[in-house]
Amino acid sequence: NKLSSLEGLAEGCARLHELFLQENCLTSIAGLTTRAPALETLDVGANRLGPPPTASTSDSESIAPLLAELKGLPDLSWVRLENNRPGLAPGYVARLLAELPGLEGVDDVERPRKAQAADVWVNEDGGPSEG
Numbered sequence: 001n002k003l004s005s006l007e008g009l010a011e012g013c014a015r016l017h018e019l020f021l022q023e024n025c026l027t028s029i030a031g032l033t034t035r036a037p038a039l040e041t042l043d044v045g046a047n048r049l050g051p052p053p054t055a056s057t058s059d060s061e062s063i064a065p066l067l068a069e070l071k072g073l074p075d076l077s078w079v080r081l082e083n084n085r086p087g088l089a090p091g092y093v094a095r096l097l098a099e100l101p102g103l104e105g106v107d108d109v110e111r112p113r114k115a116q117a118a119d120v121w122v123n124e125d126g127g128p129s130e131g
Contacts, residue, residue: 001021001023001024002024002025003021003024003025003026004024004025004026004027005026005027005028006026006028006029006030006031006032006035007031009031009032009035009036010035011034011035013035013036014036014037014038015038016036016038016039017038017039017040017041017075018039018040018041018042019036019039019041019042019043020041020043021042021043021044021047022043022044022045022046022047022080023045023046023047024044024046024047025047025048026044026047026048026049027047027048027049028049028065029042029044029049029066029069029070030065030069032069032072032073033069033072033073036073037072037073037074038075039073039075039076040075040076040077040078041076041077041078041079042070042073042076042078042079042080043079043080044079044080044081044084045080045081045082045083045084045107046082046083046084047084047085048084048085048086049066049081049084049088050062050084050085050086050087050088050089051086052086062088062089063088063089063092063095063096066081066088067095067096067099067100070096070100071099071100074102075102076100076102076103077102077103077104077105078103078104078105078106079096079103079105079106079107080106080107081096081106081107082107082108092106093106093107093109097109097111
């Protein structure tokens with residue numbers, strides 16, 4: 001595939017839940033929030049997302065446009081961004097998980113699950129024991 005933009009993605013994808021655009025030539029996902037606002041899964045791995053190799057942007061600046069677009073997808077639970085060239089700033093996975101509380105995972109990293117009341121057991125000594 002050689003897609004370089006999302007221009008061909010019709011505005012009428014309002015009910016699209018999964019979009020797999022890996023291994024293309026995308027440099028941006030601008031416009032995705034208006035074209036596919038109900039996305040739950042997005043795979044844009046192995047594209048060209050991120051700043052050009054000569055850009056002297058900070059880590060937070062390099063991910064800002066991508067983060068802004070992902071924030072506009074309220075149902076998004078999984079996103080795959082790995083293997084983008086020139087690449088995203090180190091630590092982008094942690095930043096996305098921190099800033100997008102609805103995400104369950106980024107790439108192959110799952111959000112740590114919080115212990116639920118039903119997940120706590122009492123051991124023989126009467127202390128809590130996760131089970």
